Amino acid sequence: MDAWRDDFSARAMAAGNDRAIVKSLLENISPITLWLGQTDLVQTQTAPSDQAEFAKPIWDYLATPLGATRITSGQQKLAALSPTLQAIETKYGVDRQVLLAIWGMETNFGGFIGRDDAANALANMAVEGRRRTLAESELFALMKILRDGDARRADLVAGWAGAMGQTQFMPTTYVAHAVDFDGDGRKDIWKSEADALGSAANYLARSGYMKGQPWGIEVLTPEGFDFSLADGTERRMESWVSAGLSPIRGGAFNTGGADVAELWLPAGASGPKFLLFKNFNVFKTYNRADSYALAVGLSGDMIAGKGGPVAAWPTHLTPLTVADIKDLQSGLNALGYDAGTADGIAGRRTKLALQQFQKARGFLADGYPTKELLAAVKAGGPAIN
Numbered sequence: 001m002d003a004w005r006d007d008f009s010a011r012a013m014a015a016g017n018d019r020a021i022v023k024s025l026l027e028n029i030s031p032i033t034l035w036l037g038q039t040d041l042v043q044t045q046t047a048p049s050d051q052a053e054f055a056k057p058i059w060d061y062l063a064t065p066l067g068a069t070r071i072t073s074g075q076q077k078l079a080a081l082s083p084t085l086q087a088i089e090t091k092y093g094v095d096r097q098v099l100l101a102i103w104g105m106e107t108n109f110g111g112f113i114g115r116d117d118a119a120n121a122l123a124n125m126a127v128e129g130r131r132r133t134l135a136e137s138e139l140f141a142l143m144k145i146l147r148d149g150d151a152r153r154a155d156l157v158a159g160w161a162g163a164m165g166q167t168q169f170m171p172t173t174y175v176a177h178a179v180d181f182d183g184d185g186r187k188d189i190w191k192s193e194a195d196a197l198g199s200a201a202n203y204l205a206r207s208g209y210m211k212g213q214p215w216g217i218e219v220l221t222p223e224g225f226d227f228s229l230a231d232g233t234e235r236r237m238e239s240w241v242s243a244g245l246s247p248i249r250g251g252a253f254n255t256g257g258a259d260v261a262e263l264w265l266p267a268g269a270s271g272p273k274f275l276l277f278k279n280f281n282v283f284k285t286y287n288r289a290d291s292y293a294l295a296v297g298l299s300g301d302m303i304a305g306k307g308g309p310v311a312a313w314p315t316h317l318t319p320l321t322v323a324d325i326k327d328l329q330s331g332l333n334a335l336g337y338d339a340g341t342a343d344g345i346a347g348r349r350t351k352l353a354l355q356q357f358q359k360a361r362g363f364l365a366d367g368y369p370t371k372e373l374l375a376a377v378k379a380g381g382p383a384i385n
Contacts, residue, residue: 001031001127008126008136017143024153025119025142032116032124032160058266058291059313065105065295066308074100074303077109084194088181092201093211098279099197099204101300102286106168113166113190114159118142122162122171138162141171150178150187157190165189166196169203177203207285208278213256215279215297218248218272218310219263228355228365230263230273232348237261240275248310266294268368272311290348320369325350328369331377332357 005026012022064070077100078085085096100109107113119142126135145151158164162171166189169178178187181198189196221227222244229235229243237259245263247253253275255261261275274294283293302308320328322344329342329350337353351367357377358365 097304118158269366
């Protein structure tokens with residue numbers, strides 16, 4: 001850590017950063033440790049496959065954001081901050097329930113914004129090495145924040161990965177999108193709810209959010225539907241209607257002008273099914289996981305007084321472990337279906353490869369990994385003609 005600090009400090013000052021600012025950020029850095037029994041272990045970064053949005057079954061992951069406590073708290077914030085939310089919505093064109101959903105997801109409405117120093121968290125990430133370039137770019141952004149006077153050194157409280165404030169902005173995101181919505185001269189995403197929510201709205205608006213359009217609509221599929229159409233391809237709404245899809249709550253599709261969508265099966269053909277629109281992908285600028293974006297969309301709807309999923313989750317299915325998914329990915333790759341790196345995350349690429357395998361072998365092609373399909377992939381064998 002000392003060697004890295006000497007090298008990075010020299011590079012930071014050579015790039016024109018003030019020595020006092022560099023020193024203020026780096027002089028007190030130290031290894032972040034976890035106390036386990038009688039042993040201090042240096043904290044390392046959580047592997048993506050261990051993160052809740054990838055490791056948990058979707059229904060378990062959704063339990064907290066869709067739980068009564070979170071939704072009730074969101075509705076209370078909706079009422080208490082109505083004038084502020086109205087002003088933010090008017091200026092940035094982002095629906096208020098979306099901001100509340102993200103606020104709830106990120107810090108439980110400001111209840112826990114982290115306890116780490118942002119500079120120290122990022123220094124540890126840089127020294128640990130796997131994401132050094134990213135961590136160093138974020139440290140340069142912290143220097144700009146201090147240089148511009150947008151925050152004070154003591155303000156820079158973060159989570160373990162360096163995300164800051166009530167809406168968890170990385171420093172580069174703060175530099176690009178943070179706003180002083182309450183007009184006090186500082187972009188205080190730590191203590192000012194107006195600044196935090198206004199900054200999130202600015203971020204989403206610049207990422208392409210379309211006010212009044214749905215993020216997704218839960219749908220019914222007709223008997224004999226071809227689930228291989230849930231392949232990540234956007235199709236025109238007329239095509240989905242012609243294929244027999246209909247809103248699960250009845251009536252006609254109301255898309256607010258959105259004319260294309262993709263069909264997504266987060267738990268396969270036996271779980272809830274959604275048509276996804278552009279705003280779903282905008283949510284993923286915050287977190288690339290589909291499950292995160294789904295949690296934002298559903299919890300926002302529920303905070304706004306709409307219901308959650310209608311169809312039941314297939315909790316009778318035993319989810320694959322990370323090791324199982326790695327085996328599935330390796331097996332699919334070996335059979336010529338491109339599942340990507342065997343990383344234990346059943347993402348879009350893996351599910352598309354599994355769909356291709358299912359279709360070739362005569363299975364229902366919904367791309368959902370199960371023990372049965374893992375066994376079939378391991379068994380290999382020729383495609384069904």
